[in-house]
Amino acid sequence: xxxxxxxxxxxxxxxxxxxxxVLANTSSGRGLVVDNAGNPLADVTVTFRxxxxxxxxxxxxxxxxxxFVLDGLLYYETGRWIMTAELEGWVATHxxxxxxxxxxxxxxxxxxxxxxxxxxxxxxRPFGVAEVEFTMTPRDQWEASRTAAPAAPVxxxxxPEGAVAAPAQEDDYARAFRLAKEGDLxxxxxxxxxxxxxxxxxxxxxxxxxxxxxRLKRYPEAAAESSAAIAVAPERLNPRRILYSAQVSREDxxxxxxxxxxxxxxxxDDPWVLEQRxxxxxxxxxxxxxxxxxxxxxxxxxxxxEAWVALGGLYADAGQLAKSEAAYRKVVEIDPxxxxxxxxxxxxxxxxxxxxxxEDTRRAIEAFRKALEIKPDYAIAHRxxxxxxxxxxxxxxxxxxxxxxxxxxxxxxxxxxIRAMVAKLPK
Numbered sequence: 339x340x341x342x343x344x345x346x347x348x349x350x351x352x353x354x355x356x357x358x359x360v361l362a363n364t365s366s367g368r369g370l371v372v373d374n375a376g377n378p379l380a381d382v383t384v385t386f387r388x389x390x391x392x393x394x395x396x397x398x399x400x401x402x403x404x405x406f407v408l409d410g411l412l413y414y415e416t417g418r419w420i421m422t423a424e425l426e427g428w429v430a431t432h433x434x435x436x437x438x439x440x441x442x443x444x445x446x447x448x449x450x451x452x453x454x455x456x457x458x459x460x461x462x463r464p465f466g467v468a469e470v471e472f473t474m475t476p477r478d479q480w481e482a483s484r485t486a487a488p489a490a491p492v493x494x495x496x497x498p499e500g501a502v503a504a505p506a507q508e509d510d511y512a513r514a515f516r517l518a519k520e521g522d523l524x525x526x527x528x529x530x531x532x533x534x535x536x537x538x539x540x541x542x543x544x545x546x547x548x549x550x551x552x553r554l555k556r557y558p559e560a561a562a563e564s565s566a567a568i569a570v571a572p573e574r575l576n577p578r579r580i581l582y583s584a585q586v587s588r589e590d591x592x593x594x595x596x597x598x599x600x601x602x603x604x605x606x607d608d609p610w611v612l613e614q615r616x617x618x619x620x621x622x623x624x625x626x627x628x629x630x631x632x633x634x635x636x637x638x639x640x641x642x643x644e645a646w647v648a649l650g651g652l653y654a655d656a657g658q659l660a661k662s663e664a665a666y667r668k669v670v671e672i673d674p675x676x677x678x679x680x681x682x683x684x685x686x687x688x689x690x691x692x693x694x695x696x697e698d699t700r701r702a703i704e705a706f707r708k709a710l711e712i713k714p715d716y717a718i719a720h721r722x723x724x725x726x727x728x729x730x731x732x733x734x735x736x737x738x739x740x741x742x743x744x745x746x747x748x749x750x751x752x753x754x755x756i757r758a759m760v761a762k763l764p765k
Contacts, residue, residue, distance in 0.1 A: 365462045367408040369470035371400050371423050374431075378404025379474055382425045383751075386411055386468075389418050389459060397751045409718045410682070411462065412690060418459035423472040429453060429480045432473035435460050449521050452480075458521045459553060463644075511537060518550050526550045541571035548580045552587075560584040575604055582614070594618060609638055616648065628652055641672050647680065678713035681705045682722070689726055702726045717746035721756070728763075737763035 388394035514529035544567035567577035616631030685705030724739030
């Protein structure tokens, strides 16, 4: 690959000025759906819904090997993902998620599921991948297990062979943590509230309560409980992070900056601190501070793709074109096999602005075409290119791109809709 030519192409795809450079980037979901015996399940509808926008809903079906891929998931800083698996006659009963960036695993979750349980919200990072495995159970088996007759009674105090003796009564403290682990956030919050009067100085309870409240989007209460946890145990990082996240969600930028300073004092070299400093600087429109923060991120981790992509856009906005070219070339150098994804992300960023200009559309088209030059069978890029070309007035070009998308993904969830659109476009 000619990196110099690649860099010159990227220069024409400027990232938005005075904005957090990775807020509207994209992520991916992929994984496997199996039955209780580990056998793959085909034709399962897997859906990813982002809580920040009712338009951010992506669905696909598993193939014969039970696998699925969802590319182009728009990233919202304030949103989390709800992931579901649906198949007629079956119930999703377990889910494992590993959330990763290109360079690191950033979170792992495993949870039991049921149709009457509130789904867990999962964080997926920008440019990140959510590796998901669903286990499904035939609905009749699941219903039978819920209505099965209880085992024959045993003598008082006797524990059946192979069983573990349970405590006579679970208190609110233990119940709160158990329900949180099982994903019943409303029940957990209620139990925490009942347990708090007798454990108001317990940092574990305060931190756990704050975390559940934050996940329920009860941000003022989450901030109050995390502040209480900090007062009791100022050396702990997690309550400070919860407080910071709650402040960001409430757009309390001054409070968030103060909290982040406290976190940095405890752990100054934490990559997360560097990342959030960059976020706050870019959010305030302070491009100089944002550049400095992302430069610190790239210095701490030279393989941090997000930092280099952000720097490429910020440098371009600042007129530092040589540095912008070098930053984008660094992205390709780190992982040349996935450079197509970087170009697609840049195109998606421009295409999904609230009010894209003609220049935004032109740059998006150029980005999608570059992604397809590197990976001609990248189906979602053909679809995005088609829509961008239609938006630019090139109806015939849009039709060709969408036809290619249908050739690559004839069974896509939106295939029928795309075919209907293609039928109305000129050749």
